[in-house]
Every structure is written in C-alpha cells, then in structure tokens.
Amino acid sequence: MPLSRRLLFRWELPEDFVVTPWDVKGQVDYDRLVTQFGTQRLTPDLLEQIRKIAGELHPMLRRGVFYSHRDLDWILREYGKGNRFALYTGRGPSSGIHIGHMLPWFFAKWLQEKFRAALYFQITDDEKFLFKDFDKLEEATKVGYDNILDIIAMGFDPKLTRIFLDTEYIRHLYPIAVEVAKRITFSTTQAVFGFENSNNIGEIFYTSIQAAPAFLPTAEAGHEVPILIPCGIDQDPHFRIARDVAPKLGYPKPALIHNKLLPSLLGPTGKMSASIPESSIFTTDTEAQAQKKIMNAFTGGRATVEEQRRLGANPYICSIFAQYNYIFEPDDRHLAEVERTCKNGERLCGDCKTELWGKVRTWLKAHHAAREKAKDRIDQFMLHD
Amino acid sequence: MPLSRRLLFRWELPEDFVVTPWDVKGQVDYDRLVTQFGTQRLTPDLLEQIRKIAGELHPMLRRGVFYSHRDLDWILREYGKGNRFALYTGRGPSSGIHIGHMLPWFFAKWLQEKFRAALYFQITDDEKFLFKDFDKLEEATKVGYDNILDIIAMGFDPKLTRIFLDTEYIRHLYPIAVEVAKRITFSTTQAVFGFENSNNIGEIFYTSIQAAPAFLPTAEAGHEVPILIPCGIDQDPHFRIARDVAPKLGYPKPALIHNKLLPSLLGPTGKMSASIPESSIFTTDTEAQAQKKIMNAFTGGRATVEEQRRLGANPYICSIFAQYNYIFEPDDRHLAEVERTCKNGERLCGDCKTELWGKVRTWLKAHHAAREKAKDRIDQFMLHD
Numbered sequence: 036m037p038l039s040r041r042l043l044f045r046w047e048l049p050e051d052f053v054v055t056p057w058d059v060k061g062q063v064d065y066d067r068l069v070t071q072f073g074t075q076r077l078t079p080d081l082l083e084q085i086r087k088i089a090g091e092l093h094p095m096l097r098r099g100v101f102y103s104h105r106d107l108d109w110i111l112r113e114y115g116k117g118n119r120f121a122l123y124t125g126r127g128p129s130s131g132i133h134i135g136h137m138l139p140w141f142f143a144k145w146l147q148e149k150f151r152a153a154l155y156f157q158i159t160d161d162e163k164f165l166f167k168d169f170d171k172l173e174e175a176t177k178v179g180y181d182n183i184l185d186i187i188a189m190g191f192d193p194k195l196t197r198i199f200l201d202t203e204y205i206r207h208l209y210p211i212a213v214e215v216a217k218r219i220t221f222s223t224t225q226a227v228f229g230f231e232n233s234n235n236i237g238e239i240f241y242t243s244i245q246a247a248p249a250f251l252p253t254a255e256a257g258h259e260v261p262i263l264i265p266c267g268i269d270q271d272p273h274f275r276i277a278r279d280v281a282p283k284l285g286y287p288k289p290a291l292i293h294n295k296l297l298p299s300l301l302g303p304t305g306k307m308s309a310s311i312p313e314s315s316i317f318t319t320d321t322e323a324q325a326q327k328k329i330m331n332a333f334t335g336g337r338a339t340v341e342e343q344r345r346l347g348a349n350p351y352i353c354s355i356f357a358q359y360n361y362i363f364e365p366d367d368r369h370l371a372e373v374e375r376t377c378k379n380g381e382r383l384c385g386d387c388k389t390e391l392w393g394k395v396r397t398w399l400k401a402h403h404a405a406r407e408k409a410k411d412r413i414d415q416f417m418l419h420d
Numbered sequence: 421m422p423l424s425r426r427l428l429f430r431w432e433l434p435e436d437f438v439v440t441p442w443d444v445k446g447q448v449d450y451d452r453l454v455t456q457f458g459t460q461r462l463t464p465d466l467l468e469q470i471r472k473i474a475g476e477l478h479p480m481l482r483r484g485v486f487y488s489h490r491d492l493d494w495i496l497r498e499y500g501k502g503n504r505f506a507l508y509t510g511r512g513p514s515s516g517i518h519i520g521h522m523l524p525w526f527f528a529k530w531l532q533e534k535f536r537a538a539l540y541f542q543i544t545d546d547e548k549f550l551f552k553d554f555d556k557l558e559e560a561t562k563v564g565y566d567n568i569l570d571i572i573a574m575g576f577d578p579k580l581t582r583i584f585l586d587t588e589y590i591r592h593l594y595p596i597a598v599e600v601a602k603r604i605t606f607s608t609t610q611a612v613f614g615f616e617n618s619n620n621i622g623e624i625f626y627t628s629i630q631a632a633p634a635f636l637p638t639a640e641a642g643h644e645v646p647i648l649i650p651c652g653i654d655q656d657p658h659f660r661i662a663r664d665v666a667p668k669l670g671y672p673k674p675a676l677i678h679n680k681l682l683p684s685l686l687g688p689t690g691k692m693s694a695s696i697p698e699s700s701i702f703t704t705d706t707e708a709q710a711q712k713k714i715m716n717a718f719t720g721g722r723a724t725v726e727e728q729r730r731l732g733a734n735p736y737i738c739s740i741f742a743q744y745n746y747i748f749e750p751d752d753r754h755l756a757e758v759e760r761t762c763k764n765g766e767r768l769c770g771d772c773k774t775e776l777w778g779k780v781r782t783w784l785k786a787h788h789a790a791r792e793k794a795k796d797r798i799d800q801f802m803l804h805d
Binding site: 161164165167172202203205206209210212213214216217218219220221222224225230231232233234235236237239240242243420 | 546549550552557587588590591594595597598599601602603604605606607609610615616617618619620621622624625627628805
C-alpha cells in the first residue's frame with residue numbers, strides 16, 4: 036500500500052508542514068488536511084451510527100485517531116440495507132513493521148469483528164521491487180511472507196481474511212488492473228505521483244495493480260460490494276485514482292476512513308519511520324530493545340523532578356502519552372487519570388514509561404508467540420492463485 | 421505479438437517505402453531493411469547447417485522467404501552442443517487470420533518437427549484490449565480462443581506446444597514482466613514506440629508482457645534455454661527491447677528469423693491486411709469467398725490473351741505466383757515450370773488461378789476440418805495457469 040519515497044508527488048501545504056504518502060514533516064494540522072485533501076470529518080452522527088451497529092465505539096474512534104473519511108456514510112447506509120462491505124488494506128514488504136503501520140490493522144480487526152467484514156490484504160512485492168527497495172523480486176516476495184506472519188498474528192478471522200501477494204495472485208488482479216490502466220494516461224500519473232520520463236514502466240503501471248483489490252470483490256460477486264479502506268491520512272492520494280476510475284468501469288468507489296499518524300518516540304516533529312529504529316516499537320524488537328526505546332522516548336516532562344512536581348507536565352506533546360492514547364490504554368477513565376496526574380505533577384515521566392512498558396511487554400510477548408504460531412497457519416489465510 | 425497500429429513508432433526509410441510493425445507501404449526493398457534494421461542475412465553456410473540437421477531445407481528457406489536473422493548462428497551452435505532451443509511466437513486476437521499471418525506458423529511447425537523444439541504461443545488479449553481493438557477485455561479473450569482453433573489446426577505437436585492467453589497465464593509472465601519493466605523507462609518507449617503522455621499506462625507497460633515469454637523457458641528450466649522467434653521482418657522492432665534488456669536480467673537474448681511479407685492479392689503495393697478481406701485468404705473464408713478472391717487477384721498478365729501468348733507475362737509482380745512461391749507449391753521443379761511457362765506465354769493467368777484454387781481448396785477444406793476438431797483438443801495445448 037505505501038508507495039515508495041521515490042514517488043515524487045508533493046502535496047505541499049502552505050507554511051510549516053508537508054504530508055505525502057512517504058513524507059510527513061512538521062507538526063501536522065489534521066484539520067487543515069481535511070480541507071486540503073477534500074475529505075470529510077467523522078461527525079457525531081456517523082459515530083453514533085457505528086456505535087449502534089457495533090454496540091460500542093473503538094477507542095480510536097472515541098478519541099479521534101480515526102477522524103476523517105470518504106463515503107463512510109454510504110458504507111453504513113449499504114450495511115443498513117444488508118449489503119455488507121469488505122475491507123481492503125495492504126503492506127509493501129519491508130523488514131520493519133512498527134506499531135504505526137499497525138494502526139489501520141488494529142482498526143480493521145475491530146471492524147471485521149463488529150461488521151463481519153471480509154478483509155482483503157494485499158502484499159505488494161512487485162511494487163517494492165519496482166520502486167527499488169529490493170534488487171531481486173524474490174527478496175521482496177520473501178520479506179512479504181515474513182510480514183504475513185505479523186498480519187496473521189494480529190488475530191484476524193481466517194474465515195474472513197484473504198491475504199495475497201501481488202506476484203502470486205496476479206491472475207485475479209491483472210484483468211482488473213488492465214481495465215484500470217486503460218483509463219489512466221501517463222499525464223495523470225505525472226500529476227498525481229510526479230512521475231517523469233525517467234520512471235520505469237513498471238512504476239508507471241503499478242497504480243493499476245494497487246487499485247485492483249478495491250474492485251475485485253465486486254468483480255467476483257457479480258454485484259456491487261462496497262469497499263472500505265482504513266489507512267493513514269497520508270495514504271489518501273493513492274486511492275484518488277481508483278475512486279476516479281471506478282464509475283467508468285462500473286465499480287463502486289472505494290470508501291476510506293483515515294487515521295492520524297502515530298507520533299514518533301523521538302518527538303513531535305515526524306511520524307514513525309522504518310528507517311529509524313528508535314522512532315517506534317517494531318514487531319520483531321526484543322524485549323530489551325523495546326524497553327530501551329520506551330525508556331529513552333521523548334516526553335512532555337520538565338527539566339527537573341522538582342519543577343515537574345510543582346508545574347506539571349504536558350501530555351499533548353508526549354510520545355508516551357500518545358502510545359496510551361492511540362493503542363495501549365483502551366480504558367478512557369484510566370487515560371483521563373493519566374492525563375490529569377501528568378498535568379498536575381502527581382505522575383512523573385518515569386512512572387508513565389514503566390507503566391507503558393508493562394503494557395507493551397505484554398503485547399509484544401503475545402505478538403511474538405502469535406507470530407511463531409502463524410508459521411503453521413499461513414495456508415488458512417492465503418490466496419495463492 | 422503484432423502491436424497495434426496505434427503504436428506510433430515510425431521506422432521511416434528514405435524515399436519510397438515504409439516498414440513498421442503495423443504499416444508496410446510501397447515496394448519493400450528487403451535488402452535495404454537488413455541494413456536499416458541491423459539484422460543479418462541468412463548465409464549459404466547457415467542454410468547448409470540447417471540442412472544438415474533437418475535433412476532438407478524448408479521451401480521458404482530455399483526460396484529466401486525467410487531471409488534475415490539475429491543470432492541464428494548462436495542458436496545452431498547451441499543446438500550442436502545439445503542445448504535445444506524453444507520457439508516463441510504470438511497472436512493478437514482478431515477475427516481475421518489470413519495466410520500472411522500464418523507464414524511464421526508454417527515455418528515454426530517445420531522447425532518444431534525437425535528440431536524437436538518446444539513452441540510457446542502467446543495470445544495477447546490484454547494488448548488488444550489496451551490498444552483499443554476491443555471495448556471489453558472478455559471480448560478480446562473470447563476472440564483469442566477462436567484464434568486458438570486456427571493455431572491448433574496447424575498441426576503442431578501437442579507434446580511440444582504451449583498456447584496461453586496473457587490474462588490466464590499471467591502468474592507465470594508477470595514476475596518476469598516486472599523484472600523487464602524495471603529496466604525500461606518511459607523515455608525508451610517514447611523512442612521505440614513513439615508513445616506520448618496521452619498513452620494509457622497499460623500500453624506503456626505492455627512491452628514487458630510481450631518480452632516475458634522469451635525469458636520464461638530459461639526462468640522455468642533454471643538454465644539458459646535459447647529462444648528463436650520466427651516473425652515477419654516488420655515485427656523486428658518489438659524484440660529489440662527484449663534483446664537489450666536480456667543480458668541485464670541474466671537471460672539469453674532471443675534470436676530471430678525473419679520472413680518477407682506475403683504480397684497482397686490486390687497487387688504489389690501493400691501487405692495483406694485483416695481490414696481488407698480481398699487482400700488475402702482468411703482461415704474462415706468459405707470456399708466461394710476464397711475462390712472469388714483468387715479469381716479476382718492481381719497478376720503479372722498482359723492486356724489480352726493474344727499479347728500474353730506472344731510476349732509472356734511477369735511472375736515477379738504476380739500475387740498468384742507469390743502464393744505458389746511462398747506457400748502452396750513445395751515442389752521446386754513444378755514452381756520453375758510455372759515460372760518458365762508464365763514467362764514464355766504458354767500458361768495464362770486463368771490456368772494459374774485455377775490450379776492455385778485447387779491447392780487452396782484442398783488446404784482450406786483440411787484446415788476447416790482440423791479447426792472443427794480443434795474444439796475438442798484445446799486442453800491438449802493450453803497452459804491455463
């Protein structure tokens with residue numbers, strides 16, 4: 036799903052921040068992104084509709100981590116009529132999966148449970164080879180299989196989850212990709228991705244392959260299957276082409292629901308990056324590595340303990356508080372308590388880090404164990420051809 | 421294999437004739453094409469090597485219909501060392517297959533028999549859809565299946581023949597196409613095919629899919645399998661990209677052997693065209709249609725019978741004589757007799773037409789019958805996935 040940094044598309048925003056599918060710089064103004072990208076905010080009314088169906092709201096919905104969408108209202112209307120949607124997400128193989136990558140996966144899992152939604156999970160080994168992350172295609176495929184262990188370890192329902200690699204499942208993707216490709220000119224890819232004449236013809240074609248899974252469920256079912264794509268707001272541009280082309284091909288436009296980006300453990304000025312190990316917890320971190328990252332993480336604390344006790348700290352710039360808020364503290368009351376005691380100086384950064392490490396260690400242990408077990412479960416999830 | 425007319429590549433030759441993969445205009449100077457394209461002539465030495473192995477020379481070799489090549493010497497050297505080559509040819513689905521299209525197929529069949537060569541036969545349904553010959557991909561696929569009946573009716577050895585449609589066999593083609601695509605920039609496709617920014621991204625990518633079968637046998641065998649592509653000289657430009665890229669990917673360059681183009685029944689100024697039914701015999705012609713085309717064909721005859729008896733006629737501009745020479749008269753002695761008696765006025769155009777029609781009718785009847793039987797034989801030849 037994440038196209039490479041080598042795509043030169045720039046969605047430059049005025050002044051102080053930049054958000055593109057491969058680059059997020061500066062403090063992100065998420066409100067401004069909604070305007071700039073032309074998406075919709077999740078409204079209280081939409082949240083209430085979700086709560087009615089699901090019986091509850093996921094913490095990431097309650098807290099506005101998922102905060103923006105395209106056509107989610109239509110998805111819910113169709114669901115109300117008995118037309119269940121399918122989820123689509125993806126992964127460009129790389130050796131580092133961090134919890135920032137996993138935000139949409141956690142959320143997809145919840146949606147799958149609550150809405151009994153089928154999940155199509157695309158592993159884009161072709162993309163990562165074409166965009167030069169790998170010298171050999173087999174290497175991308177191999178790393179893709181390693182990433183699949185993390186996906187299975189998430190606990191998706193094997194009956195409702197279809198994981199596939201582009202190179203293996205291409206028989207099903209290619210006919211749709213060819214339909215998409217016929218409607219996209221090189222000029223369009225220049226405008227959307229900033230391609231130049233020196234781009235290779237695989238890079239140029241690739242967006243067709245990325246669009247295909249959004250149309251596959253409808254093509255296979257022979258009737259309109261609504262598709263919902265949970266993804267970081269930075270990934271939105273990729274799906275504009277798919278949405279533009281959909282009506283011309285007789286497919287419904289894929290809907291999107293966008294999350295804010297998990298802040299880096301190194302501070303508030305960037306998102307997590309697979310190329311900076313200290314910026315996030317990775318699924319393959321040892322306990323010692325993960326603990327060290329948390330203990331060294333950027334916080335909103337004061338220069339001295341004495342000062343912090345007296346003046347309190349700032350949770351809103353704190354990467355540790357963000358971990359609680361986004362993922363590791365589902366209990367709103369306890370989160371509010373952390374917030375309150377941080378601000379009034381009762382709680383010190385060390386307290387928060389120690390407590391968070393306890394939660395992360397529990398999760399990491401469980402994930403490592405599930406990842407091991409996943410090695411014997413691959414066939415339950417994979418569409419090989 | 422034949423890319424569409426919409427490819428704008430122009431290999432313009434000075435003065436009076438033009439030869440491109442989709443356009444042949446004027447009297448073709450085949451000698452000049454060898455120089456212009458940078459191919460090699462088939463030498464007596466090469467022909468003698470073929471004769472030694474095959475025990476004979478195919479009439480199209482004896483008569484210089486196949487007259488040019490790239491790396492055929494290497495193909496024969498490898499064969500001498502026990503490294504058998506495979507043949508690769510293809511067909512862009514269209515409703516009209518004429519005997520001009522079939523020249524390389526007749527020759528491939530002979531090579532298959534004499535050299536026990538595997539034949540890979542690509543049906544490019546994706547291409548014909550992308551280049552707008554069809555509005556729906558399924559239509560291209562359907563016509564592809566109809567064309568396969570003609571291919572099977574040729575009498576290829578099912579044990580040595582693998583026919584596949586791009587959309588069905590893509591699982592095997594795509595990983596190789598992706599390797600090829602990574603080495604080709606948009607600039608290169610501009611230079612070779614004249615693509616512009618308004619071309620669709622499927623057209624731009626397509627040459628990768630066309631190159632893939634040339635590398636597939638090597639990829640599957642895990643060792644160098646030489647590939648020989650028999651094709652009209654006008655198709656040569658398509659394989660330059662495949663030949664350029666091959667060494668970078670560790671594959672042998674595909675070799676080529678080129679035929680001259682069967683002259684149109686309408687006269688010496690164009691090749692046969694699927695869009696002009698009168699220009700050639702089509703495999704699905706009724707006997708009445710075929711007979712009429714032959715009886716109306718352009719010849720080298722004189723204005724009156726009296727004049728022709730006295731001055732003789734010109735077989736070298738005669739489309740009927742070309743049919744004998746290229747395909748329907750394997751016996752050199754009889755061909756020489758036709759030539760002699762044409763030139764000295766003993767034989768009139770009506771004689772030649774009647775005699776040719778006898779041969780064509782026999783062939784057409786046999787082909788129609790084989791085409792009917794082919795409907796039950798498809799599975800013997802097809803690689804479906």
